Amino acid sequence: MRRLLSVAPVLLWLVTPLAFAQLPGITSQPLPGGGQSWSLPVQTLVFITSLTFIPAILLMMTSFTRIIIVFGLLRNALGTPSAPPNQVLLGLALFLTFFIMSPVIDKIYVDAYQPFSEEKISMQEALEKGAQPLREFMLRQTREADLGLFARLANTGPLQGPEARADAHFAPGLRDQRVENRISDRLHDFHPFFDYRPGDCQRVDGIGDDDGPPRHHCSAL
Numbered sequence: 001m002r003r004l005l006s007v008a009p010v011l012l013w014l015v016t017p018l019a020f021a022q023l024p025g026i027t028s029q030p031l032p033g034g035g036q037s038w039s040l041p042v043q044t045l046v047f048i049t050s051l052t053f054i055p056a057i058l059l060m061m062t063s064f065t066r067i068i069i070v071f072g073l074l075r076n077a078l079g080t081p082s083a084p085p086n087q088v089l090l091g092l093a094l095f096l097t098f099f100i101m102s103p104v105i106d107k108i109y110v111d112a113y114q115p116f117s118e119e120k121i122s123m124q125e126a127l128e129k130g131a132q133p134l135r136e137f138m139l140r141q142t143r144e145a146d147l148g149l150f151a152r153l154a155n156t157g158p159l160q161g162p163e164a165r166a167d168a169h170f171a172p173g174l175r176d177q178r179v180e181n182r183i184s185d186r187l188h189d190f191h192p193f194f195d196y197r198p199g200d201c202q203r204v205d206g207i208g209d210d211d212g213p214p215r216h217h218c219s220a221l
């Protein structure tokens with residue numbers, strides 16, 4: 001046993017270089033278009049790291065937030081705050097989100113991932129091509145006034161149009177507009193006499209309901 005323990009470090013020293021020799025090296029190859037193609041270990045590292053941003057992308061750049069807000073308000077409006085449970089609502093919201101976003105995902109796969117996997121374009125070009133369908137989706141779902149608000153807050157100066165906005169302006173503008181729209185649309189589910197507008201609230205008597213609450217008006221919420 002003592003002899004084996006004394007020989008073990010020498011064996012490890014001899015075997016270690018052979019084991020590392022089987023691993024692919026970290027290399028970078030220039031592409032004809034001017035970009036660079038990184039080796040598989042680097043691409044795998046970038047892919048695994050990008051998985052940590054999936055929850056943020058799901059909340060900020062898809063229709064998930066709008067759907068889950070509607071489900072939450074509808075559940076409370078029905079007077080069943082615990083049924084269906086949150087897991088069921090999240091599952092339904094995720095299913096509908098992937099269904100709505102499937103055209104965008106397909107376009108990203110065809111225009112960005114496939115050429116990149118076939119080494120026809122660089123990683124930078126793949127990111128740019130993959131961001132374009134998502135950018136168009138967010139632009140269709142965001143009001144220009146909301147984009148202008150966040151552009152002014154970022155002090156970017158005058159721009160030619162919504163297409164000229166930076167990607168950093170689309171996500172907060174999309175979230176602001178969707179949260180506002182879903183609350184204003186679905187707040188009627190809580191009470192038939194409640195009429196909500198962004199900036200003020202107003203309660204009016206229900207038509208044909210003598211037991212409705214008295215008229216009440218309040219300023220900004």
